[in-house]
Amino acid sequence: MDPPSTDDGHRAPEYAPTQLREDIRALIESHVPALVLTHGSSGEYGHPAHQLLHQRTAAAVDAADLRLETIPHVRAKVRALTCHRTQWTAFVGQ
Numbered sequence: 001m002d003p004p005s006t007d008d009g010h011r012a013p014e015y016a017p018t019q020l021r022e023d024i025r026a027l028i029e030s031h032v033p034a035l036v037l038t039h040g041s042s043g044e045y046g047h048p049a050h051q052l053l054h055q056r057t058a059a060a061v062d063a064a065d066l067r068l069e070t071i072p073h074v075r076a077k078v079r080a081l082t083c084h085r086t087q088w089t090a091f092v093g094q
Contacts, residue, residue, distance in 0.1 A: 021059045024060035036066065
């Protein structure tokens with residue numbers, strides 16, 4: 001399988017999907033973080049490596065049964081987004 005690429009040539013690295021998911025899961029289980037953050041499903045601006053990391057991290061979190069309900073954290077998310085107002089166009093367009 002060819003890794004996905006964008007018009008400007010960005011590509012995701014070669015990977016074995018199951019192995020990458022298990023590597024991420026092992027990191028999560030060994031470090032026991034309070035929170036796992038990753039890129040958005042769109043890769044922010046469509047970058048294939050960001051999309052890949054999102055997909056495999058989400059799969060690892062699901063495999064480890066760690067997914068949380070995010071609704072209680074909406075206020076904190078809005079505060080964090082407000083701190084990065086100048087970068088919004090990278091996520092939502094002009």
